[in-house]
Amino acid sequence: MGRIAALTRNPVMIALVAMLAITGCASKKTPNSAADLGLNGAGAATPGSAQDFTVNIGDRIFFDTDSSSIRADAQTTLARQAQWLNQYRQYAIVIEGHADERGTREYNLALGARRAAATRDFLVAKGVSAQRLKTISYGKERPVAVCDDISCWSQNRRAVTTLSGAGS
Amino acid sequence: MRSFLKPLLTIAAMALGMTAAAPLPAWALVELNVNKGNVEPLPIAITDFQGGDALGAEISDIVSADLKRSGLFAPIDKSAFIEKISNPDAQPRFDDWKVINAQALVTGSVGKEADGRIRAQYRLWDTFAGQQMSGEQFFANDANTRRVAHIIADAIYERLTGEKGYFDTRVVFIDESGAKNARKKRLAIMDQDGANVRYLSDGRAIVLTPRFSPNRQEITYMSYESGQPKVYLLQIETGQRELVGNFPGMTFAPRFSPDGQKVIMSLLRDDGNSNIFAMDLRSRSTTRLTNSTAIDTSPSYSPDGSKVVFTSDRGGRAQIYVMGADGSGQTRISFGDGVYSTPVWSPRGDLIAFTKQTGGEFQIGVMKTDGSGERILSSGFQQEGPTWAPNGRVLMFFRDANGGPKLVSVDLTGRNEQSIPTSNFASDPAWSPLLE
Numbered sequence: 001m002g003r004i005a006a007l008t009r010n011p012v013m014i015a016l017v018a019m020l021a022i023t024g025c026a027s028k029k030t031p032n033s034a035a036d037l038g039l040n041g042a043g044a045a046t047p048g049s050a051q052d053f054t055v056n057i058g059d060r061i062f063f064d065t066d067s068s069s070i071r072a073d074a075q076t077t078l079a080r081q082a083q084w085l086n087q088y089r090q091y092a093i094v095i096e097g098h099a100d101e102r103g104t105r106e107y108n109l110a111l112g113a114r115r116a117a118a119t120r121d122f123l124v125a126k127g128v129s130a131q132r133l134k135t136i137s138y139g140k141e142r143p144v145a146v147c148d149d150i151s152c153w154s155q156n157r158r159a160v161t162t163l164s165g166a167g168s
Numbered sequence: 169m170r171s172f173l174k175p176l177l178t179i180a181a182m183a184l185g186m187t188a189a190a191p192l193p194a195w196a197l198v199e200l201n202v203n204k205g206n207v208e209p210l211p212i213a214i215t216d217f218q219g220g221d222a223l224g225a226e227i228s229d230i231v232s233a234d235l236k237r238s239g240l241f242a243p244i245d246k247s248a249f250i251e252k253i254s255n256p257d258a259q260p261r262f263d264d265w266k267v268i269n270a271q272a273l274v275t276g277s278v279g280k281e282a283d284g285r286i287r288a289q290y291r292l293w294d295t296f297a298g299q300q301m302s303g304e305q306f307f308a309n310d311a312n313t314r315r316v317a318h319i320i321a322d323a324i325y326e327r328l329t330g331e332k333g334y335f336d337t338r339v340v341f342i343d344e345s346g347a348k349n350a351r352k353k354r355l356a357i358m359d360q361d362g363a364n365v366r367y368l369s370d371g372r373a374i375v376l377t378p379r380f381s382p383n384r385q386e387i388t389y390m391s392y393e394s395g396q397p398k399v400y401l402l403q404i405e406t407g408q409r410e411l412v413g414n415f416p417g418m419t420f421a422p423r424f425s426p427d428g429q430k431v432i433m434s435l436l437r438d439d440g441n442s443n444i445f446a447m448d449l450r451s452r453s454t455t456r457l458t459n460s461t462a463i464d465t466s467p468s469y470s471p472d473g474s475k476v477v478f479t480s481d482r483g484g485r486a487q488i489y490v491m492g493a494d495g496s497g498q499t500r501i502s503f504g505d506g507v508y509s510t511p512v513w514s515p516r517g518d519l520i521a522f523t524k525q526t527g528g529e530f531q532i533g534v535m536k537t538d539g540s541g542e543r544i545l546s547s548g549f550q551q552e553g554p555t556w557a558p559n560g561r562v563l564m565f566f567r568d569a570n571g572g573p574k575l576v577s578v579d580l581t582g583r584n585e586q587s588i589p590t591s592n593f594a595s596d597p598a599w600s601p602l603l604e
Contacts, residue, residue, distance in 0.1 A: 066485065066507075068440065101568070104509040104523050104552045105376060105596065106421040107479060107486055109390075109397070110434065110442040110463040113418060117440025136396065137418060137436070141374050146348040148549070 048088045050163045057084045061119065063157040066103065068114040070122050078119065081161055082126030092165035093128070095119050097137045100153035105139060112137035119159040207581070209242035210328065213270035213295075215253045216246070217288065220278040223313060227278055227288060230317035231324065233361065234335040237577075238325065238562070239584025244270055256291060265295040272301070274324060278316075285309065288316045292324055302327045314363055315603070322602075334557035335360060338600040339564065340378040340387050343367065344572060344593035351593075355389060357404070360557075360599070362589040368402060379598045381424045387598075388412065388422040388431050399433050401449075413447050413454060421465045426473045432457075434465040444478055446493075457495035468512045469493065470537070477501075477511040477520050477537075488522060490537065501539030506531075510553050513537070515601075516560035519580075523552040523565075532565050532578065545582035555599045564588065566595040 045052035053059060058081070061074035070078065085093065097116030099108035116135035124130050145152035214232045217224035235241035251264040256275035265273050276290035289305030304323055308316045315336060322333025343356040343365075355369040355378055369375050373393035380387060387402045399412040399419040413419060417436035424431060429449055434442045444457045444467045458464040462482035469476055477490050488502035488511045502508040506526030513520055519534045524544070530551045533544040551567035561580055566573040572593030578585045588594075 101550065102525070103507075104466075106434070106466045107463060107481075107509045109376075109418070109420050110436070110465050113436050113442065114440040114463065117438075121440075135440075138374075139376075141351070141353075141376070143349050 050091075053081075053084060053088075053161075053163060057081055059162065060158045060160045062154060063115055063159070065100070065153075065157065066111065068111065068118045070118055075122070078122045079126060082123050082128050085123065085128045085132070085161075086126075089132075090165060091132070091163040093123075093133050094162045094164060095123075095133065095135045096142075096160045096162060097135065098142060098156055098158050098160070099140045100156040101140045101143065102153055103140065109137050109139035112139045115157075115159045119161070123161075207240055209240055210271055211242050211244055211269050212272040212274065212324075213244045213249060213265055213268070214274040215249065215256075215276070217276040217278045217290070218253065218256050220280070220286075223278050223286075224276075226313065227276070227317045227320070228274070230314055230361075231274065231290075231321045234318060234321035235325065237361070237586050239579050239581075239586075240325075240329060244268060256289075259300075260293060260295075262293070262295045262298045265293075270295055272324075272328060276320070281307065286313060286316060288320065290320050290323070292327055314359060318359070318361075331561060332559040332602070334559045334562060334599075334602065336603050337558060338380075338384075338603070339555075339575075339588075339597050340368075340380060340389075340600070341566075341575065341590075341597040342375060342378070342595045343590070344595055345371075348572065355387070355402070356594075357387075358590070360588075365590070368404070368407075377421065377596050377598075379423050380600045382426060382428045382601055384600055384603060386424075386428075388424060388433075390420050390422065399431065401431070412449075413445075413452070415445075421467065423468055425469050426471050432467045432469065432476065434467070444476070444495075455494070457491065457493075458498065466510050470513045471515050471517045475513075475537075477513055479509045479511060488520065488535075488539070501537070502535070502542075503539065504542055512554055512556060514556050514560040515558050518560070521554040521556060521563055523554065532563060534563075534580065543582070545578045545580070546576070546585060551576070553596055555597050557599050558601045564597045564599060566597060568595075 045055050058077045061077050095116045097112035099111045116137055120133045120135050143156045145155040214228050217227045232243040236243050248268050251261050253275050256277045260273060273293040273295050274290055278288040281287050285307045287307050291303040292301045294301050306316050306319060318335040321335040325333035337360045338357055339360055340357045343354040344351050346352045352371040353374050354367050354371040355375045356365055356367050358365040373391050376390045378387045378389035385404055387404060389400055390397055391400050397418045397420060399422040400409050401412050402409050412431050415435050420434050422431050422433040430446045432446045435445050436442050441461050442463050442465050443459055444464045445454050446457060447454045460482045462480050464478055464480045467476050467478040474493055475490055476493055479486050480489050486507045486509045487500055488508045489498055489500050491498040506524045508522050508524050510523040511520050520537055521534050524531045524533055529547050531544045532546040532551060532554050533542055535542040548567050551565055554563040554565045556563060562577055564575055564577045567576050573595040575588035575590060575594045575597050576585060577588060
């Protein structure tokens with residue numbers, strides 16, 4: 001809650017957030033946008049912030065089993081990411097590649113690396129400077145969903161674009 | 169404090185004189201043929217070692233547990249014993265042991281020497297032949313009671329099966345604790361039976377896939393401690409660590425060469441594929457062994473160092489390949505229905521153990537080195553990563569069943585599966601060679 005506390009202490013930021021809440025509703029139809037989720041005010045993201053990227057652009061894409069091909073739905077997300085990253089050039093970017101648990105450890109480290117590289121290459125093709133992009137594989141070491149069936153595995157087969165550097 | 173892995177200079181073996189009156193022909197002696205398909209466990213009576221108070225019973229319990237877990241022996245409950253052994257060096261009343269069907273009998277004694285060392289001795293008797301089969305005594309440091317017991321168990325196992333034992337060994341593994349999406353992973357080492365666990369890392373960084381050096385003093389493993397996942401070398405005694413090689417990308421899946429002079433591993437290429445390299449630990453020179461636009465990983469040397477088995481998905485999905493140690497002659501050897509990975513060459517040289525995924529299951533199996541004769545030893549929902557006992561007769565792997573992974577061993581018949589007790593979850597086991 002540190003972020004909210006900081007925002008409420010800053011009158012300028014509050015005004016900005018309120019504006020975003022209004023324009024967000026009017027102009028954007030991203031289903032996951034903070035405004036649509038009823039997060040008016042404190043939770044809504046400043047354009048160009050890391051939170052804006054995560055919430056309004058979408059920081060992750062998903063893969064099919066044992067595949068590092070960028071799916072059509074993922075291409076849409078990555079195109080949006082590239083546009084945003086080209087607008088906000090202050091960020092360095094680390095792409096994390098992950099695998100689900102339905103593979104052996106070392107193979108999955110390699111598979112996560114391949115997914116991260118495929119994601120990086122797509123962003124580079126969309127104009128993001130390769131100099132800003134690094135990759136890391138976590139294999140199956142960092143699951144976000146922990147059940148023992150496909151509903152979780154499909155969420156864990158992912159590449160996450162994380163921001164670092166100025167402004168994050 | 170000196171390391172627990174320091175070879176026991178003070179363990180000295182000495183044969184004990186036979187007490188049987190006349191030598192009997194060899195055919196009369198009890199023995200186990202472990203190459204038969206279905207081995208009936210051999211009933212064996214292991215009496216409490218005399219002297220040393222609780223120590224005597226402790227040694228006999230450890231010997232008994234080792235032999236029982238091998239699946240080849242059925243230790244008889246001590247309450248059934250008729251003769252109470254008072255002099256372990258005297259010939260026992262064989263009839264008293266035959267009547268409870270003890271085909272083999274172990275007697276022994278343990279005591280402290282004037283210089284503080286422990287002296288333990290055992291005798292192995294063939295009750296039906298009425299003859300001593302073997303007898304030895306050992307001297308060891310006070311802190312090594314369990315090792316003395318394991319060494320005695322190895323001697324009995326070897327005398328009765330004709331195979332080397334594997335009880336005086338250790339296992340490096342990853343100790344896992346905490347929720348599945350926030351696991352703390354620590355490098356750990358223990359005796360093969362789960363005793364004497366010690367931690368070799370603090371859990372701040374993810375650590376994976378530790379493997380023993382043939383000299384038993386070093387471990388190679390993968391760690392995220394620098395941010396980038398990399399292969400490291402750890403001296404167990406001193407705790408000294410070093411990065412293996414100076415590669416730009418991720419390095420992973422390390423293993424030692426049989427002479428301990430090289431580490432073979434995967435290196436991530438910039439295009440997202442992975443190739444296999446070997447690095448000479450003295451000269452620091454590296455050799456590229458594969459150069460494919462595929463995932464090439466999990467390399468493992470043959471025990472003579474002439475070949476390497478590895479996983480590759482160059483044919484579409486992951487399969488097992490063999491090549492010369494210089495990278496020549498890369499040949500696919502697995503053709504079964506499923507995905508194959510984690511190949512490990514047996515220390516005997518005759519088999520390759522692997523993980524196979526098929527029909528929603530993970531199987532642990534073995535095949536001959538040309539890929540023929542595949543046999544599945546264990547199937548489960550989620551299990552992987554076999555490692556060989558040094559005698560090439562038993563595999564250990566990890567199975568994720570009840571919220572986290574645990575260690576399991578299985579012998580080459582597939583009939584004797586045993587869980588290895590660990591206080592936390594445990595994964596990525598790697599068996600040491602026999603200690604010395």
